[in-house]
Amino acid sequence: GESVGLHLPTLSVQEGDNSIINCAYSNSASDYFIWYKQESGKGPQFIIDIRSNMDKRQGQRVTVLLNKTVKHLSLQIAATQPGDSAVYFCAESLSNAGGTSYGKLTFGQGTILTVHP
Amino acid sequence: DAGVTQSPTHLIKTRGQQVTLRCSPISGHKSVSWYQQVLGQGPQFIFQYYEKEERGRGNFPDRFSARQFPNYSSELNVNALLLGDSALYLCASSLPQGAPSYEQYFGPGTRLTVT
Numbered sequence: 001g002e003s004v005g006l007h008l009p010t011l012s013v014q015e016g017d018n019s020i021i022n023c024a025y026s027n028s029a030s031d032y033f034i035w036y037k038q039e040s041g042k043g044p045q046f047i048i049d050i051r052s053n054m055d056k057r058q059g060q061r062v063t064v065l066l067n068k069t070v071k072h073l074s075l076q077i078a079a080t081q082p083g084d085s086a087v088y089f090c091a092e093s094l095s096n097a098g099g100t101s102y103g104k105l106t107f108g109q110g111t112i113l114t115v116h117p
Numbered sequence: 118d119a120g121v122t123q124s125p126t127h128l129i130k131t132r133g134q135q136v137t138l139r140c141s142p143i144s145g146h147k148s149v150s151w152y153q154q155v156l157g158q159g160p161q162f163i164f165q166y167y168e169k170e171e172r173g174r175g176n177f178p179d180r181f182s183a184r185q186f187p188n189y190s191s192e193l194n195v196n197a198l199l200l201g202d203s204a205l206y207l208c209a210s211s212l213p214q215g216a217p218s219y220e221q222y223f224g225p226g227t228r229l230t231v232t
Contacts, residue, residue, distance in 0.1 A: 043121075043226050103173040104173050
């Protein structure tokens, strides 16, 4: 079935560096992609999303890039801080026929980001 | 504003027992989804409910069932528990269909341990 995978299971960076977390997805029909951050003992927290009609979207200190040609998604975190240490998941979804809602999210395995002060 | 709430926080059951997990969505959200997250893995979709109707089901056995109430809260029920059902069960709510945001907001989860 469909799956979303990550290239690197762990990533260690120094405080202040930029971080890049990568994700490959397999369902070319997916049209909505999300990055979540999950801290220990908590539920996933929304970071940023992007629809398939976009290549790039920026938020506060974060940027998501979507390359539909190679089915690749990445999350860039600028000036990484110790508070960014967590597990990061990418997820994909497929809208309904009218494009007005999304149902199930298919998550990848996750990347553990560790930020050293 | 209160986020998605789930109860109980932790639960220990023995094999063969049944369990009911509860979720209250964010006020105004009409869709609730359930996910199972095994340690070290990403969440796996179990169910989605919208306006009290099942709108999607993941690859889980019939031992798993759910329902949504008129106030949009939801229950996940698992019968005949197996050791492999030990996991963090996450509930997520989202805005009504047609809303400009498709973001799913997750609760803190219920940690189920089956012994």
